[in-house]
Amino acid sequence: MSLHLYDTATREISELVPVVPGHVGIYHCGLTVQGPPHLGHIRKEVVFDVLRRWLERAGLEVTIVANVTDIDDKILAKAVEQDRPWFAVAYENERALHAAYEALGCRPPTYEPRATGVVPEMIEMMQTLIERGHAYAADDGSGDVYFDVRSWPDYGQLSNQKVDDMQAAEDAPPEGKRDARDFALWKGHKEGDPESASWPTPWGRGRPGWHLECSAMAAKYLGTEFDIHGGGLDLRFPHHENELAQSRGAGQAFARLWMHNAMLNLGGAKMAKSVGNTLMVSEVVKRVPAIAVRFYLLSAHYRSIIEFSEEALAESAVGFERIAGFVTRAAELVGPGEPGDVPDAFAAAMDDDLSVPAALAVLSAEVTRGNTLLGDSTAGGAAAELGQVLASVRAMLDVLGVDPLSPTWADRADDSGTGAALGTLVDALLAQRQEARAERDFTTADRVRDQLTAAGIDIEDTPHGPRWSVKGR
RNA sequence: GGUGGGUUGGCCGAGAGGCGAGGCAACGGACUGCAAAUCCGUGUACACGGGUUCAAAUCCCGUACCCACCUCCA
Incomplete structure (x- = not known):
């Protein structure tokens, strides 16, 4: 049997048949680097790391592209709050993300593009979408560019929704939108936003909308048709729905299969910054060995909460x-x-x-x-x-x-001189204890063991002789 | 209002018509000078109410509760 995966789009388990035999291209949505990663974020990372390892074991060549969204409303807000440049905020959190990957043994993706690095590709894509009648520049002078949801009959296919059933966003006034459900491909530069957070386009200066970057990056680095698109289940709508609409609307085949991991909850609700129930990876790893944290995250099926x-x-x-x-x-x-x-x-x-x-x-x-x-x-x-x-x-x-x-x-084990010195001392004490045991002097033997235990050294007697370990390691 | 997912023994967690996944804890046993570690054994659980079936945790109908998405979200 070969790998079968649950496809969110069809809601069925189906065989993975790579576009290019022997090769698997995977795109999964990384983070918006507005803060350091929490345990929920890294769950997704672990899931896709295991997927990659399993595919590679099957002899497949795997290319993984995971983005970093380094420009968005929240990052700009954080920058104002912290009184420093938006890119400083983004980069600091990007580094924290990499530290979390490494802490939990997740290999880095093949490539990790930043949203701000694919602006030309996004512009091209918008032009294509406008030409094909699926996008339009707002005529209110805002510089916004929107995807025209009504022009795309398949809109809603990924999340199994009908456009008419969708609740229109309350916090999004019509502005220059033709339909309240139209979403921004590009956001025009606003008074007060830093100049460095804008790029020139045929429709004026502005910055990327959230969804378009992923379509652009996936096509650039994986091709216009690739095997698996993944991410947390909370991204299915609107993010992935919108990506699908953009890319298909632009004439691309896009992802063959959609794979979403379930959330990590804490206190009965999804772990999320907005809920305030987050546990930072960097903190958890101080309390429990990182390898055990990873094991814990794997203990439930990836589609189970x-x-x-x-x-x-x-x-x-x-x-x-x-x-x-x-x-x-x-x-x-x-x-x-x-x-x-x-x-x-x-x-x-x-x-x-x-x-x-x-x-x-x-x-x-x-x-x-x-x-x-x-x-x-x-x-x-x-x-x-x-x-x-x-x-x-x-x-x-x-x-x-x-x-x-x-x-x-x-390689994380302690191979310092201290470790070697400790080993020598413990071995010497164990030798004394073995001698005492041979003479059936259990008072002495137990005293040695108690001393070691008090020092945080666990002793086990095996059929092959005594062995020791530092408690909790 | 719409779209999905869930509720399994003390706990975690699979399964998806018929043989008690697995782990943790507990208890008993083996091993050990004693421990530790390890091994063996012990448990008839599937939210509730109906129904289908020779047979239901698994399928159908209803009820309750929980989670996610429809707004930024891994």
Whole structure:
């Protein structure tokens, strides 16, 4: 079986058939960099990172384009509020976004264009849309350019709505619009907005509307027909609906399949700045290991809402410990090896609309098998089998981006001189304890263990000798 | 008003007509000098009310509640 995904446009699960065999082009909407990313934002990032890893494992070449919206009303408002240039606000938050990607082990996209970098392409697109009768420049002298919703019969197809059923935006006075539902492709420069936030066009100076940039970027970097367009479910309307209308209206085939991840809720509502229930990625990662946070975000299917709770996050971290513990102990015994093949059942689950929870059940079974082998003190014959299990487990973890031995995570381990010094000291104490145990002097042995425990070092006696670890690492 | 999604055992979370996914917690057992870690065992849950069917958590009808979108939103 090959990868099947739920397509928001058709509301059915269908097979992914790439436009160009062997290659998959994915566009997903990045952030409007008006603030640092919260856990909800990064959930989307993790979902698409897993999709990419799974496609690459299948031998496909993946191109991912994710935009950064670096100009918009809110950024301009923040700039005024903070009394500094809009681009400083945008860039600072863009960097915070990159830090969050990295913290959770999300590989950067193939390319991450900024909205302000595709102004010429947007102008071209507007010209095409005007020529084709799907857009018009407002005749009120505002410099605004609007998409003519009534000129596009398919408008509403993605979100399954009829134009007449839509509530007209209350906060958007008709201005130069022909229909209240027409949306801005381009916003004319307004008195008081910084000059640096405007670009020249045939209709006067102005700045991009939100939706047009994505159409322009997708076409520029992925071509006018590409495989998957994604983003959070909250973007389906109006953002993605509008993108679809613009690009199709301009004569492009655009995305073949639409993939949307469900929201991350906190306190019964979508995590959002406007609701004020956000948890910054940078903060969460201080409390719980980043790899466990990622595992938590993967624990539910991508189309299911995650109702965030500290308890569930902590519980998930414990569950991940069992998996990571197996990997560490097995690697100590037979060497890390390399990730191998993934079990068929795991592949089947992933191919079925990225059913990560089902895939995790396969992982869990494999870890149990591995732990049983580890508990066997007659390791000799089992070593080869253990190595195979480890390779299989690591392969599954690699797909999910949570292999503790991968460079992404392993390189974060403490390899400073301090770490080496600690190891030497602990080993010396453990040797003393082993000596005491051999003489059945358990008072001494336990005292050594208690000292280490008090210092934050956990001790485990295994069939292969004692091992130690720093608590919580 | 319109469009979708949801409600599963103490908790998290899959499944989508017939065999109790999986994890966490709990309890019992094995292993251990004792622990820790690990393994084994123990649970008849599917919001409520009707209906269809030999068989419903799964399909249909109704009710309640929750979430998302229709305005900026991952």
